[in-house]
Amino acid sequence: MRYFKTTFIWVIVLSALAGLSYMDWEKTRVDEERREEQSRLFKFQPPEVVAITLEKEGSAIEIERWEDGWKITRPVNTKADSAAVEKFLNNVVQSRNDADYVMDPNPTTERLEEFGLANPSVTLTMKVGKDLTPHTVLFGDRAPTMGVAFARVKGDVPVYRVLADSRSEADKDVYYFRDKTVLRLNPIMVDQLSIIRQGSVIRLNLPDGGHWVIEKPMAARADHNRIFEFMGGFYNAEAKEFVEETKSNLEKYGLDNPMASLSFWQAGDSEATVTLNIGGRNPEKRGYYASMSDRENIFLLGEELVNAIPRAAQDLRSRQVFYLDNDRLERIEIIQPGKSAVLVRDTEKEWHRDSVKGEKVEFNLVKEFMDGLASVAVKDFVNDNPKNLNEYGLDQPSAQILLYLESNPEPLRLNLGSKAPTGYIYGQSGDEKSILALDDRVRGILNLFM
Secondary structure (H helix, E strand, O other): OHHHHHHHHHHHHHHHHHHHHHHHHHHHHHHHHHHHHHOEOOOOOHHHEEEEEEEEOOEEEEEEEEOOEEEEEEOOOEEEOHHHHHHHHHHHHOOEOOOOOEEEOOOOHHHHHHHOOOOOOEEEEEEEOOOOEEEEEEEEEEOOOOOEEEEEEOOOOOEEEEEHHHHHHHOOOHHHHEOOEOOOOOHHHEEEEEEEEOOEEEEEEOOOOOOOEEEEOOOEEEOHHHHHHHHHHHHHOEOOEEEEOOOOOOHHHOOOOOOEEEEEEEOOOOOOOEEEEEEEEEOOOOEEEEEEOOOOOEEEEEHHHHHOOOOOHHHHEOOEOOOOOHHHEEEEEEEEOOEEEEEEEOOOOOEEEOOOOOOEEOHHHHHHHHHHHHHOEEEEEEEOOOOOHHHHOOOOOOEEEEEEEOOOOOOEEEEEEEEOOOOOEEEEEOOOOOEEEEOOOHHHHHOOOO
16 A cells, blocks of 8 residues: 555646646747747738739739639739749748847948839838738848848838748749739649641540540540549640730731641530630740630740640550559450350359359459550551451451449450561450550460460
């Protein structure tokens, strides 16, 4: 009993000491936060700023905070790059006023000249809160070292040193602050795409099955990754330059008769949500003139992005033989002249020959077969509108593979024909009429069960 009493006393003592340590730590933290707050040049936070005015060399940029982000209202009325504006605000608002940051508490005219503040080249005014209280910063020169610049708050006497980033960003032109996004639609929200180039049309669609298909100029499966890579290029691209703020002179930029047009449909829209038109090339600036249907300006688009636009539907076709979902696969049939093999999966996901009561088949063998089949890529698209299948040995296929998925009475089908002069095997997949050139090793995969 005495032992337990002693232990209990020590628990109380240690708990008290831990409580005192926590109180000391919390007091230190609060004191540090208070000192930091007192050393701030501005007592407000970036989210409290609702308007910004930058003045330099007789011109002004005015930016306002809206519910959906920042907007430029002068010298143009357009969407701003909110990330650039917030970064700039954070740099400015983090400025300090303690002794380490005060360059001169009471500068003379000569000292102001020295700091570049006798006649400041850049003036920033931030309007804060509901009453739009103005706070104005006058920027001087950059310091030769330490990555800082000189600044002065309107109404205050001292000269402070601030982050050079806030000074350099304040000295940027309107291009820096404006939104330069080309495609404002997120690719994951797009379910139709049209590419018109030099009179040819490529039309793609994303049906409920979740796999892109080509509708024009032929019916074919599309390369899902290639399409997202293509759309992602425009989603992540930025306008190199804003050429005109109106579309009043389309002919001048080759946009009256665009050399290419891309239309994007947001899921659920019956008409194209937005269209990008691409006009003439500017060789000196290595770009193409372009315009978007959802805004009024004409801008310059990087030529590498334009050159990446597919010139033919073949560039977007899937090179996979099947879209396979192994978890839904429940029956495999392999048919060759004079012989066949049937594999069936039971409710326990075990595989058997002929029926669920037949000889058990090793799962690894089925997996090897399915992995091998998935790895067979289309080497070439031989003929999209064949007249005679016997030319390719497909009128009487040398082998057929049928894959049955759950809840789908129609199988995925691959027919194999004769050997091509190039060494490949001719084939036809699913409902597509196209003649495919496949790697000869597809025959070896069939032999796993024959």
